[in-house]
Amino acid sequence: MTPSVVVFDIGGVLVDWQPHLAWSDAFDTHEDVIAFMERVDFSARNLRGDTGEKFADMALELDDPEDQKRLAAYVPNYAKTVEGAVAGTWDVLDDLKAKGVPVHAITNWSAETWPEGLRSHPRLGEVFETLVVSGEEGVIKPDPKIFQMLCARAGVTPADCVFIDDSPKNVDGAKAAGWDAIHFTGADALRAALEQRGLL
Structure with missing residues (x-):
């Protein structure tokens, strides 16, 4: 069966998320930022944030008081991490909507930082017929x-x-749920994949 609706991820597909920028003013070098993120296992804690946990609570798990302050500062500094858009993908989305294709979204995104995402990219709150934000749902x-x-x-x-x-793991998850899925590598390849499905 040919799919008739398109469901977007947001971070890494429509919004260019660069989490290290939250600490661009807190360290002297980019290498220091990366070392901090690795030291506090930011990747794992960010996923916990995506399920609804609060960054201030997770910061208290750290032994170093300075690292606690830095991790807790992620939310107030979040806007710095999502200033840009992914080139070309919004055009693909707009072309789908122009053709009358229903467009929805599922995003792994913290409920704490999602309001900042909306402030930086207001169309995220307007363009999707159905939007599921993981941090608001706990899954x-x-x-x-x-x-x-x-x-x-x-x-x-x-x-x-x-x-x-843009995550192969999430693409596999969609397929396991019985969906068709496209691994996002860029807007041109996405457009071609949607054209092959007759959606563009």
Whole structure:
């Protein structure tokens, strides 16, 4: 069955997320920022944030008081991390909408930082017919529950959906949930993949 609706991931597909920029003023060099992020296991803690945990609470788990302050500062400094858009993808989304293709989104995004994302990119709050934000739901991709949630809210079946994500793990999760899925590597390749499916 050919998919009839398109479901976007947001970070890394529509919004250029650069988390290290949250600490660009806190360290002398980029290498120092990366060392801090590795030291506090930011990647794992960010995923916990995407499930609804608060960064201030996670900061208290750290032994070093300075690292505690730095991690807790992620939320107030978040706007610095999402200033840019991914080149070309918004044009693809707009062309889908112009053709009347329903467009939805599932994003792994902290409930604490999502309001900053909306302030930086107001169209995120307007362009999708159905939007599922993991931090507001307490479940993250690639858990099948989040794909089921989108289907239930949008009134569609897995066979109706093609999902776009820059994470191979999340692409595999969508496929496991019965969806078609596209691994996002750039706007041109995405456009070609959607054209092959007759959606553009």
